[in-house]
Amino acid sequence: MVPEGGLSPAELEAFWLCRFVCLYPVYINSKKTLAEGRRIPTEKAVENPSCGEIRDVLTAAGMNVYVENKMHPREWNRDVQFRGRVRVQLKQADGSLCQDKFKCRKDVMVYVAEMIPKLKTRTQKSGGGDPNSQQGEGGKKKKKKK
Numbered sequence: 001m002v003p004e005g006g007l008s009p010a011e012l013e014a015f016w017l018c019r020f021v022c023l024y025p026v027y028i029n030s031k032k033t034l035a036e037g038r039r040i041p042t043e044k045a046v047e048n049p050s051c052g053e054i055r056d057v058l059t060a061a062g063m064n065v066y067v068e069n070k071m072h073p074r075e076w077n078r079d080v081q082f083r084g085r086v087r088v089q090l091k092q093a094d095g096s097l098c099q100d101k102f103k104c105r106k107d108v109m110v111y112v113a114e115m116i117p118k119l120k121t122r123t124q125k126s127g128g129g130d131p132n133s134q135q136g137e138g139g140k141k142k143k144k145k146k
Contacts, residue, residue, distance in 0.1 A: 020087040021105040024072040025049045028113045037074045040109050046116045051084030053122075057115040058108070063098060064089035 026037040030045035051067050058065045070085040089098055102108050
Protein backbone atom coordinates (compact mmCIF):
# COMPACT_ATOMS: atom_id res chain seq x y z
CA MET A 1 0.00 0.00 0.00
CA VAL A 2 1.42 3.37 -1.02
CA PRO A 3 1.70 5.69 1.99
CA GLU A 4 -0.61 8.70 1.97
CA GLY A 5 0.65 12.24 2.24
CA GLY A 6 3.31 14.26 0.57
CA LEU A 7 6.40 12.15 0.10
CA SER A 8 9.51 13.62 -1.36
CA PRO A 9 10.75 11.97 -4.58
CA ALA A 10 13.62 10.36 -2.65
CA GLU A 11 11.23 8.89 -0.05
CA LEU A 12 8.91 7.61 -2.76
CA GLU A 13 11.82 5.96 -4.59
CA ALA A 14 13.02 4.35 -1.35
CA PHE A 15 9.49 3.04 -0.70
CA TRP A 16 9.40 1.26 -4.09
CA LEU A 17 12.99 0.05 -4.02
CA CYS A 18 12.45 -1.81 -0.73
CA ARG A 19 10.25 -4.24 -2.70
CA PHE A 20 13.11 -4.96 -5.11
CA VAL A 21 16.13 -7.15 -4.44
CA CYS A 22 19.56 -6.69 -6.02
CA LEU A 23 21.27 -9.44 -7.98
CA TYR A 24 24.86 -9.12 -9.12
CA PRO A 25 26.21 -11.67 -11.61
CA VAL A 26 28.95 -12.55 -9.11
CA TYR A 27 26.26 -14.09 -6.83
CA ILE A 28 25.72 -16.97 -9.26
CA ASN A 29 29.19 -17.17 -10.87
CA SER A 30 30.76 -20.63 -10.50
CA LYS A 31 34.23 -19.15 -11.09
CA LYS A 32 34.00 -17.06 -7.89
CA THR A 33 34.60 -18.21 -4.33
CA LEU A 34 32.36 -17.42 -1.38
CA ALA A 35 34.90 -14.81 -0.29
CA GLU A 36 34.66 -13.19 -3.75
CA GLY A 37 30.88 -12.90 -3.47
CA ARG A 38 29.26 -16.13 -4.72
CA ARG A 39 26.08 -16.88 -2.76
CA ILE A 40 24.88 -20.24 -4.09
CA PRO A 41 26.65 -23.62 -4.21
CA THR A 42 29.15 -24.15 -7.03
CA GLU A 43 27.14 -27.11 -8.38
CA LYS A 44 24.14 -24.84 -8.97
CA ALA A 45 26.14 -21.82 -10.18
CA VAL A 46 26.81 -20.76 -13.79
CA GLU A 47 30.10 -19.89 -15.45
CA ASN A 48 30.46 -16.13 -15.98
CA PRO A 49 26.82 -14.98 -16.18
CA SER A 50 26.04 -11.48 -17.46
CA CYS A 51 23.42 -8.95 -16.40
CA GLY A 52 21.76 -9.30 -19.79
CA GLU A 53 21.32 -13.04 -19.31
CA ILE A 54 19.87 -12.56 -15.82
CA ARG A 55 17.50 -9.88 -17.17
CA ASP A 56 16.38 -12.11 -20.06
CA VAL A 57 15.63 -15.09 -17.81
CA LEU A 58 13.67 -13.06 -15.25
CA THR A 59 11.75 -11.10 -17.88
CA ALA A 60 10.73 -14.39 -19.51
CA ALA A 61 9.56 -15.57 -16.07
CA GLY A 62 7.26 -12.53 -15.86
CA MET A 63 9.18 -10.58 -13.23
CA ASN A 64 9.52 -6.80 -13.08
CA VAL A 65 13.25 -6.24 -13.71
CA TYR A 66 15.61 -3.39 -14.47
CA VAL A 67 19.38 -3.17 -14.87
CA GLU A 68 21.63 -0.58 -13.24
CA ASN A 69 25.17 0.30 -14.26
CA LYS A 70 26.76 -0.62 -10.91
CA MET A 71 29.65 -2.81 -9.79
CA HIS A 72 29.84 -5.36 -6.99
CA PRO A 73 32.26 -4.06 -4.33
CA ARG A 74 34.40 -7.23 -4.39
CA GLU A 75 34.66 -7.35 -8.19
CA TRP A 76 38.20 -6.33 -9.06
CA ASN A 77 37.74 -6.60 -12.84
CA ARG A 78 36.34 -3.34 -14.24
CA ASP A 79 35.46 -4.71 -17.70
CA VAL A 80 32.04 -4.01 -19.17
CA GLN A 81 31.33 -7.75 -19.11
CA PHE A 82 31.37 -7.75 -15.29
CA ARG A 83 29.42 -4.51 -14.82
CA GLY A 84 25.79 -4.31 -13.86
CA ARG A 85 23.28 -4.96 -11.14
CA VAL A 86 19.82 -6.37 -11.72
CA ARG A 87 16.91 -5.24 -9.55
CA VAL A 88 14.01 -7.69 -9.29
CA GLN A 89 10.63 -6.92 -7.74
CA LEU A 90 9.69 -9.67 -5.30
CA LYS A 91 6.77 -7.98 -3.52
CA GLN A 92 3.77 -5.94 -4.58
CA ALA A 93 2.88 -2.60 -2.97
CA ASP A 94 0.64 -4.41 -0.45
CA GLY A 95 3.48 -6.75 0.60
CA SER A 96 2.26 -9.86 -1.23
CA LEU A 97 4.65 -11.83 -3.42
CA CYS A 98 4.74 -11.08 -7.15
CA GLN A 99 5.12 -14.81 -7.90
CA ASP A 100 4.70 -17.66 -5.44
CA LYS A 101 7.74 -19.56 -6.75
CA PHE A 102 10.05 -16.66 -5.73
CA LYS A 103 9.71 -16.28 -1.97
CA CYS A 104 13.19 -14.89 -1.34
CA ARG A 105 16.26 -13.74 -3.24
CA LYS A 106 17.91 -17.17 -3.00
CA ASP A 107 14.97 -18.72 -4.89
CA VAL A 108 15.54 -16.15 -7.64
CA MET A 109 19.29 -16.84 -7.77
CA VAL A 110 18.86 -20.62 -8.01
CA TYR A 111 16.16 -20.25 -10.71
CA VAL A 112 18.34 -17.91 -12.78
CA ALA A 113 21.34 -20.23 -12.43
CA GLU A 114 19.23 -23.16 -13.68
CA MET A 115 17.81 -21.25 -16.65
CA ILE A 116 20.88 -19.42 -18.01
CA PRO A 117 22.48 -22.58 -19.49
CA LYS A 118 19.22 -23.14 -21.44
CA LEU A 119 19.39 -19.74 -23.16
CA LYS A 120 19.88 -19.77 -26.92
CA THR A 121 23.04 -17.69 -26.63
CA ARG A 122 24.57 -20.30 -24.31
CA THR A 123 23.49 -23.36 -26.29
CA GLN A 124 24.74 -21.93 -29.61
CA LYS A 125 28.15 -21.06 -28.17
CA SER A 126 28.71 -24.57 -26.84
CA GLY A 127 27.59 -26.20 -30.12
CA GLY A 128 30.03 -27.99 -32.38
CA GLY A 129 30.11 -25.28 -34.99
CA ASP A 130 31.48 -25.59 -38.52
CA PRO A 131 33.84 -28.57 -38.87
CA ASN A 132 35.89 -26.69 -41.49
CA SER A 133 36.79 -23.89 -39.09
CA GLN A 134 39.59 -25.31 -37.01
CA GLN A 135 41.89 -23.44 -34.74
CA GLY A 136 45.62 -23.65 -35.04
CA GLU A 137 45.83 -23.44 -38.80
CA GLY A 138 48.11 -20.56 -39.58
CA GLY A 139 51.16 -19.58 -41.54
CA LYS A 140 54.46 -21.41 -41.62
CA LYS A 141 56.61 -21.39 -38.54
CA LYS A 142 60.04 -19.90 -38.93
CA LYS A 143 63.02 -22.05 -38.10
CA LYS A 144 65.55 -20.72 -35.67
CA LYS A 145 69.13 -20.43 -36.87
CA LYS A 146 71.79 -21.98 -34.72
